[in-house]
Amino acid sequence: MDFFSLAITIVYVLLSISLLVSLIRVIIGPTLPDRVVALDLVAFVVISMIATYAISSGHPVYLDVAIVLALIAFLGTIAFARYVFQRAERERRSGHA
Amino acid sequence: MFSREPKENGGADMLEIIAGILLITGGFFVLVASVGILRLPDILMRMHASTKAGTLGAGLILLAVAFTYAEIGIISRAVATIIFILMTAPVAAHTIGRAAYQHGITFWEGTVVDDLKDYYEKNRKTPPANVKVPDED
Numbered sequence: 001m002d003f004f005s006l007a008i009t010i011v012y013v014l015l016s017i018s019l020l021v022s023l024i025r026v027i028i029g030p031t032l033p034d035r036v037v038a039l040d041l042v043a044f045v046v047i048s049m050i051a052t053y054a055i056s057s058g059h060p061v062y063l064d065v066a067i068v069l070a071l072i073a074f075l076g077t078i079a080f081a082r083y084v085f086q087r088a089e090r091e092r093r094s095g096h097a
Numbered sequence: 098m099f100s101r102e103p104k105e106n107g108g109a110d111m112l113e114i115i116a117g118i119l120l121i122t123g124g125f126f127v128l129v130a131s132v133g134i135l136r137l138p139d140i141l142m143r144m145h146a147s148t149k150a151g152t153l154g155a156g157l158i159l160l161a162v163a164f165t166y167a168e169i170g171i172i173s174r175a176v177a178t179i180i181f182i183l184m185t186a187p188v189a190a191h192t193i194g195r196a197a198y199q200h201g202i203t204f205w206e207g208t209v210v211d212d213l214k215d216y217y218e219k220n221r222k223t224p225p226a227n228v229k230v231p232d233e234d
Contacts, residue, residue, distance in 0.1 A: 008118035011158070014124035023233035025134050025143075033197035037144050040189060041134050044151040048127050048158045052120065054120070055162055060171045063162060067178050077189040085196035092199075
């Protein structure tokens with residue numbers, strides 16, 4: 001086992017631990033914004049995993065999947081932020097009125 | 098699982114060593130980001146950990162892809178993904194941070210300054226003309 005295969009194995013282990021730890025925050029996160037931030041990090045971890053798989057499988061076409069996932073994660077985070085923002089605005093207005 | 102075909106000249110060349118170091122560094126930074134998002138006490142601190150360390154980790158791993166396949170198509174795609182992540186991650190963090198502030202978050206007890214509170218209170222006294230406030234009567 002040369003250095004490069006060892007590095008790929010180590011990175012898979014590190015990314016798997018990161019995915020589990022981030023999912024713990026998604027589950028226990030006390031409020032909705034906590035979960036959204038944690039899901040954003042989960043998307044980053046999965047992008048890194050797909051890039052690592054593009055190396056280890058020998059098929060660089062998987063890099064396109066990483067690009068698309070980055071786009072979708074950004075749009076999802078923006079959509080969640082708009083939702084949280086508008087819900088907070090509505091609750092504040094109705095609370096004051 | 099790791100069915101990568103070996104190079105023709107055999108042995109590890111320089112690019113593979115660079116890519117391996119980049120991979121391990123990137124994985125380490127992603128792990129730092131996820132530990133930060135679990136352990137830090139406050140959503141803004143968690144966001145600070147996940148955005149910066151996560152961006153660096155994913156960028157380093159994508160750079161390792163570019164170093165592994167030293168072809169112009171793969172390099173341009175990897176660099177485009179890195180630039181896209183570098184542009185979108187701060188925007189997403191800023192937006193979700195503002196939304197979380199509006200949502201009403203509990204700060205860490207050691208927080209000393211909250212500039213946004215003064216800003217919002219000043220703005221609420223004199224709202225902009227184009228903001229319609231319904232149900233005021």
